[in-house]
Amino acid sequence: xxxxxxxxxxxxxxxxxxxxxxxxxxxxxxxxxxxxxxxxxxxxxxxxxxxxxxxxxxxxxxxxxxxxxxxxxxxxxxxxxxxxxxxxxxxxxxxxxxxxxxxxxxxxx
Numbered sequence: 001x002x003x004x005x006x007x008x009x010x011x012x013x014x015x016x017x018x019x020x021x022x023x024x025x026x027x028x029x030x031x032x033x034x035x036x037x038x039x040x041x042x043x044x045x046x047x048x049x050x051x052x053x054x055x056x057x058x059x060x061x062x063x064x065x066x067x068x069x070x071x072x073x074x075x076x077x078x079x080x081x082x083x084x085x086x087x088x089x090x091x092x093x094x095x096x097x098x099x100x101x102x103x104x105x106x107x108x109x
Contacts, residue, residue, distance in 0.1 A: 067075055083090040 070078075079090075
């Protein structure tokens, strides 16, 4: 009954093992294909993010260059124009800036 040489089928395997092997191989191919698609998608998204960061860095560089070219008077003029155009946003920005400066300069107690 518990004979170790007992055979199940022509090659000593259970009758369903070859079907299981084929199904496992198909599943492996599907998983491999899905991983490949995910890697390609991640690479594309990474490239897009890098491009966006480069564009943003260029925009910031141009903004700083414009600020240094205009000097304090130019920045003051733009701030006044923005405040007249968007008073609520300017007020909220000033409040937020005040809170951040106060928090950053507060002495530890």
